[in-house]
Amino acid sequence: MRKYMHLTAMLAVITIGIGSFFGYAAAQPDLRFRLVEQQGDISWKDRLELTGVINDEDWFTVRGNGKVETSSRFFLADQTLGNDMYEMDAAYPELMRGQPYVNVVSESEERVSLYGLNEKTIEVRVWEKKKSKLTTTVIPKQDIAEDATLHRLISADGNTADLLLEEFDYQNEEVTSKFSIVTVDLKGKRMSKRMIEEGTSHNGDLTVIFDQERTTRENAIFVRTISDGEEVESQSHFVLEAGKLVPFPELDRLVRKDSYGLSQYGDLLVQLPNEEENEPRHEVTIFDLRTMKGKELKLPARSTAKEGDRMIDVVDGKLVLAQQKQDAKEGIVFVQIHDIEKDETVFEAKLKGNEDVQFRLLHANLAER
Amino acid sequence: MKKYLLLTNEELKRTAKPYLIVVAVLMLLEFILTAAITKMHEGKIETFMRENGVSMQEAIDAYGKSSFAQVVASGPFLLILGAGMMVILISAFVIWYRDWFGKTNYIYRLLLLPGSRSSIYFAKLTTIVLLMFGFVAIQWLMFFVLAPLHDLLLPPELFERVSIAAVLERSGLMYLYDFYLPNFALIYLFALLLIVFIFTLVLIERSYRKGKKVIRIFLQFVILGAVYGATLLVINSDHLFANEKGMLFLAFTFLYLAFLVIIGLRTVSKKITV
Amino acid sequence: MLEVHGLKKRYGRKNVLDNVSFTVQPNTLTCLIGLNGAGKSTILKGIMGLIPLDSGTVLIDGTGSKDAVAYIPDLQTMPGHMTVGDALDYMNDHYADWNGETAESLLRTFQLMRTDVITDLSKGNQAKFNLILGFALDRPYLILDEPLAGIDIFTKEQIAWIFTSEFMEGRGILMTTHEIDEIEHLIDRVIFLQDGRVIDEHDAEEMRELHGKSVQDRMREVYAR
The missing domain is CATH 3.40.50.300 (P-loop containing nucleotide triphosphate hydrolases)
Known part of the structure; x- marks a missing residue:
């Protein structure tokens, strides 16, 4: 059709050009991690699932068989679904919608509760799972600083709730933390606050070790760190009981002062050692809040990198350690699954990516598939 | 449909010569630029070697190898691409104005043709969109010509072969050439929106007289501001989740696009004047 | 009427x-x-x-x-690069009531050629060309x-x-x-x-x-x- 010559020519050029573009795009290899070495009980390979971030960008999940699933890369899609913090958003949107920035979420079998600080009020939202019903109670805020932080729920019985609150004291040159318990009366719609009584020593930085939920132990754990500005001189741990800070010597004995602090995974507190150069072992400290006993796990160190990024997660009684070799061409990740109770490594693998990637583990999953 | 296709072909026919000239010029500039940047890098290495009395390897340690990615990421190259975009935007104006102010008054002929006047609008819109994708397509193919050129011009020790995918990433062009189809579509949806916005302004300008013209054009910018403002409200809202925001934003975009097209069509149909 | x-x-x-x-x-x-x-x-x-x-x-x-109704303005309405022949084909494509024979006949009478570029024609020839565009429509x-x-x-x-x-x-x-x-x-x-x-x-x-x-x-x- 001579009449449509120019249109046809243009369409042809565009089809060839853009067609080859999409062909090229489709031909790009997917990110894969190959299992290049493995040791131990191979059955863990199929159960292992690591969720993390690659190159500070895409969320992805690596399976033991090496397959990588990336999250949607669409500009307008939520890249963070798949992230722990946003699991709640996805699961209970009505509860989480427009939540106050400062808040604490507590989940039980029957309900999910959210306690939040607004500018002038305390907002309590309760979502009844079986009835799919949301109840919101707003309580006027009194005597709570604007930059206060809610750390955790200490106890709740349906009518009242005790929350751990941190405020800041700007009087001295250094900013110090003040902790208190806020009691919220849902029926009476009012609140009260009482400061936490501390022990005799007032020096040093008082911090809460963890403020996430999912522990059977109700009370918060604090650590007081005394340092000379640069080096840590000592650390003492306290547990909150009946509004008072009570010393926690079991933890004091176990924790190394020159190391990172404790991280919490459910009922386990975990401390990773400082990064060692060419040490044959990682020595990981574990404290079980249920048994109030601690121990040190010795994991074989696989990476000979000078500085590795060690990331751990604790799941189902197993410590999962992922370490990235920094100076290799392809992203190489060492993975170890270590049984905490038996203190033995049940599975190890070396994963090699088909691309140079920076890997950061967020959480591991070992569920049976 | 036949009218639309005939008119589109006619618009393309009229634009063929200037378009090919622009394409040829831009291609030539890219050739020259690639050669120049490549040779300049080689020159720097050689100068460094001479001035400091070092081996080539040491010079390379200092300056690094040359890669095609560097060529594309360079200011002049991006300027060429920018010029291409400007040409498309200017074409969106010219495709209308030439029918009033060209050698002939083709607008008379167009408005006298039997059938719906929306074919005129869509024919011109299609033409601009095709011109735009023509640039995108030709530029894509050019990458595969220029990259080997770069490599050919240098001794093997001096250059680093990079995939075109890596070139796109390092130069920031991965947004214009996004491998993920929904992203690609979104970017070019916005390009379409810009073109349609220009069409709306032009058609208003060609249909109303002095005072009304200015007011109506001003009104279009007010509406644009309102749409943008509403979008910002959505984005900053605490009550919406990210996915909801994304979909709402997409909905706004489509509605606004439809609104602009409808205004354009009505103007061509009922208000336009020779 | x-x-x-x-x-x-x-x-x-x-x-x-x-x-x-x-x-x-x-x-x-x-x-x-x-x-x-x-x-x-x-x-x-x-x-x-x-x-x-x-x-x-x-x-x-x-x-x-x-x-x-057919309209014959006093200015040129066909795209600049077109020849007389192109224009006649254009009209034929767009108008169902275009009469090619009338067009050819008038072309001969007015002594215009299909290969003439419209914008190169003299004013008089352009006017005659315009007439063809109008008269060759059976309206x-x-x-x-x-x-x-x-x-x-x-x-x-x-x-x-x-x-x-x-x-x-x-x-x-x-x-x-x-x-x-x-x-x-x-x-x-x-x-x-x-x-x-x-x-x-x-x-x-x-x-x-x-x-x-x-x-x-x-x-x-x-x-x-």
């Missing part, structure tokens, strides 16, 4: 057309006459929809459809805007010829022109316009026979006031 009723058009505060009404009968040649700026061109463009009218109706054989009504403006005498005669030719059969013509001389004898009806208003209307034959006045005479009378 081409009926125009109550046409109004304002540009700002100026009434370019003020309640213009008239009719054009089939098989007649009606001439719109007026000084420059009287609104003649505006009426024609308004009828064809090239200019939006503020109010008024245009009915062609009872409908609002323009498919029965009962023809509207011409200044078909004889600025053209040499010999071409004028050629153009004037077309109004007596077979191609005129059955058509109702509405035209504007300043060149009354050449077509005085062809005009059936005159409409005088001033400042956007119809100020006088005459059957030309009547004027000549009963009043012994030519159109030009009448013009002088009308516009002298």
Whole structure:
């Protein structure tokens, strides 16, 4: 059709050009991690699932068989679904919608509760799972600083709730933390606050070790760190009981002062050692809040990198350690699954990516598939 | 449909010569630029070697190898691409104005043709969109010509072969050439929106007289501001989740696009004047 | 019948057309006459929809459809690069009632070639070309805007010829022109316009026979006031 010559020519050029573009795009290899070495009980390979971030960008999940699933890369899609913090958003949107920035979420079998600080009020939202019903109670805020932080729920019985609150004291040159318990009366719609009584020593930085939920132990754990500005001189741990800070010597004995602090995974507190150069072992400290006993796990160190990024997660009684070799061409990740109770490594693998990637583990999953 | 296709072909026919000239010029500039940047890098290495009395390897340690990615990421190259975009935007104006102010008054002929006047609008819109994708397509193919050129011009020790995918990433062009189809579509949806916005302004300008013209054009910018403002409200809202925001934003975009097209069509149909 | 009723058009505060009404009968040649700026061109463009009218109706054989009217403007409307042949093909593609034979015949009569580039043609040839574009449409009504403006005498005669030719059969013509001389004898009806208003209307034959006045005479009378 001579009449449509120019249109046809243009369409042809565009089809060839853009067609080859999409062909090229489709031909790009997917990110894969190959299992290049493995040791131990191979059955863990199929159960292992690591969720993390690659190159500070895409969320992805690596399976033991090496397959990588990336999250949607669409500009307008939520890249963070798949992230722990946003699991709640996805699961209970009505509860989480427009939540106050400062808040604490507590989940039980029957309900999910959210306690939040607004500018002038305390907002309590309760979502009844079986009835799919949301109840919101707003309580006027009194005597709570604007930059206060809610750390955790200490106890709740349906009518009242005790929350751990941190405020800041700007009087001295250094900013110090003040902790208190806020009691919220849902029926009476009012609140009260009482400061936490501390022990005799007032020096040093008082911090809460963890403020996430999912522990059977109700009370918060604090650590007081005394340092000379640069080096840590000592650390003492306290547990909150009946509004008072009570010393926690079991933890004091176990924790190394020159190391990172404790991280919490459910009922386990975990401390990773400082990064060692060419040490044959990682020595990981574990404290079980249920048994109030601690121990040190010795994991074989696989990476000979000078500085590795060690990331751990604790799941189902197993410590999962992922370490990235920094100076290799392809992203190489060492993975170890270590049984905490038996203190033995049940599975190890070396994963090699088909691309140079920076890997950061967020959480591991070992569920049976 | 036949009218639309005939008119589109006619618009393309009229634009063929200037378009090919622009394409040829831009291609030539890219050739020259690639050669120049490549040779300049080689020159720097050689100068460094001479001035400091070092081996080539040491010079390379200092300056690094040359890669095609560097060529594309360079200011002049991006300027060429920018010029291409400007040409498309200017074409969106010219495709209308030439029918009033060209050698002939083709607008008379167009408005006298039997059938719906929306074919005129869509024919011109299609033409601009095709011109735009023509640039995108030709530029894509050019990458595969220029990259080997770069490599050919240098001794093997001096250059680093990079995939075109890596070139796109390092130069920031991965947004214009996004491998993920929904992203690609979104970017070019916005390009379409810009073109349609220009069409709306032009058609208003060609249909109303002095005072009304200015007011109506001003009104279009007010509406644009309102749409943008509403979008910002959505984005900053605490009550919406990210996915909801994304979909709402997409909905706004489509509605606004439809609104602009409808205004354009009505103007061509009922208000336009020779 | 081409009926125009109550046409109004304002540009700002100026009434370019003020309640213009008239009719054009089939098989007649009606001439719109007026000084420059009287609104003649505006009426024609308004009828064809090239200019939006503020109010008024245009009915062609009872409908609002323009498919029965062909319009011949006094400027070039085909894209610049086109040859005469391209233009004829264009018209053929777009118009179902395009008569290729009429076009070819007129092409020969006017001595134009398919290969001529339109914008390279002389003014006279361009005017003849425009006529072909209008006359080769098999439509009962023809509207011409200044078909004889600025053209040499010999071409004028050629153009004037077309109004007596077979191609005129059955058509109702509405035209504007300043060149009354050449077509005085062809005009059936005159409409005088001033400042956007119809100020006088005459059957030309009547004027000549009963009043012994030519159109030009009448013009002088009308516009002298």
